[in-house]
Amino acid sequence: MAGLSLLMAIGAASAVGQSRGPSTADERNRALRIAKDLRADPLATNIQSDREWLMKWLIEIPDISVKLCGGLMGDLGDSKKSQNPGALLAAMLASQAAFVIENPQKAKDNRAINLAGVDGALDAYQAIRSKDSSYQAKRLDDFTQQRSNGKLADAVSSALRENKCK
DSSP states (O other): OOHHHHHHHHHHHHEEEEEOOOOHHHHHHHHHHHHHHHHHTTTOGGGHHHHHHHHHHHHHHHSOOOOOTTTTTTOOOTTOOOOOHHHHHHHHHHHHHHHHOOGGGGTTTOOOOOHHHHHHHHHHHHHHHHHHOOOOOOOOOHHHHHHHHOOOOHHHHHHHHHHTTT
């Protein structure tokens, strides 16, 4: 199961489950490691269980909050035909979580959190493209160009406004 279907399934499961306490230091360290791994090789065969753990953990914990802004990264393709869209969304959410863990004073700064998420997704996108040059996502290509021009923050802010994400 990949992408949004994974997030919806975990969300439904956690809605029925019991509430838990804040994240532990060990869990946060694991989340940071997974975020780094997802940026480097989001399709690695050994990362799937970590990716699932991270998505479930993000839903369950009350102290770290990240949001998926629909449309921010544009059309990533069909998740039924490729695992790339799910891997990119997971990399984005993991990078957002890593940013919040490393910058707790900015835990409410949605612009900075989304910028960190897109930046992580771009690293993951480049890793995917290094293995499969035929895979393309226009918005990510645009963001890649903006990042190389030092204008990624402005491009992400514009995309957040365009998609009415807060």
